[in-house]
Amino acid sequence: PEWYLVRVELTVTDVNDNIPEWSMIPAPYLAVVSSDAPAGSLVYKLHAQDGDEGNNGEVEYFMSDGGEGRFEVDRKNGQVRTTGLPLQRDREYLLTVVAADRLGSRSAPVVVSVVAGARPPQFTNASFTIAIPENTPEGQPFLVTPAVSFQKKPISYSLLINPSSLFSISAETGEISLTRPIDYESDQHRYLLLVRASEGLDSMSSAAEVC
Structure with missing residues (x-):
């Protein structure tokens, strides 16, 4: 024969065309912590979503500025916790955080305001x-x-x-x-x-x- 039929299967793979987007509510992002909180005390929970699939959509969290070493962010689950360094009573700490996927696409940075004391509703x-x-x-x-x-x-x-x-x-x-x-x-x-x-x-x- 002058021609043949062959079956071709194509798989469309996802490209990294989305960036992580923050989904915490309400905004602005506010939190409180006791000034004498022990190390490891949970302060806030970050959460971002990425529209890509697989590794492209897996999000990790980072603190890029602020906190003076008194707070740390768990890269995997986004939990913000105290490190154990002393906190000044009634002081506001501004933590700048970002979310990134496995290929390095980053969210817009946002600020989490943490007061070591009480704050209004x-x-x-x-x-x-x-x-x-x-x-x-x-x-x-x-x-x-x-x-x-x-x-x-x-x-x-x-x-x-x-x-x-x-x-x-x-x-x-x-x-x-x-x-x-x-x-x-x-x-x-x-x-x-x-x-x-x-x-x-x-x-x-x-x-x-x-x-």
């Missing part, structure tokens, strides 16, 4: 944006503004800015609702609220905007 979002229909019932929550306590204390929520006293917030849950119905034709269309999260007797607090 952190909202899960720096700001909240929401649209609500004009037929939203009075008293029905339409948004929750949760915050986390680094000291594991109860958090109390309040409104620092509340236009026309149109909104109310649950002190226990951070749920925001209307105090009366709104009308698209007669009421303004944009509102700015400022929510405060407070904890403890020392009234440590932080604030977040709702637009």
Whole structure:
């Protein structure tokens, strides 16, 4: 015969065309540690994802700056721990960290802020944006503004800015609702609220905007 058939199998391999991307929440990346924490105390957990497969997608973690030798990062699991060197009470340590895959592609560097002491609550979002229909019932929550306590204390929520006293917030849950119905034709269309999260007797607090 003048021609033959032959079967050819092709395998498409992944190329290293993705870089690690950080996936920790919330941002910014904040942590606390006791000033007398022993060596090996867990401070923070880094996590990044790489869209490549196989070795191309395996991520390792590094600290590129900061910490003055008082913190170290586990390359494999991303855990940030104390080294045992003394920590100055209430001082903030800024740790610059990067994630890299096996072929050297690096993430953008990010900073983890560690305070050797207490710090105010952190909202899960720096700001909240929401649209609500004009037929939203009075008293029905339409948004929750949760915050986390680094000291594991109860958090109390309040409104620092509340236009026309149109909104109310649950002190226990951070749920925001209307105090009366709104009308698209007669009421303004944009509102700015400022929510405060407070904890403890020392009234440590932080604030977040709702637009």
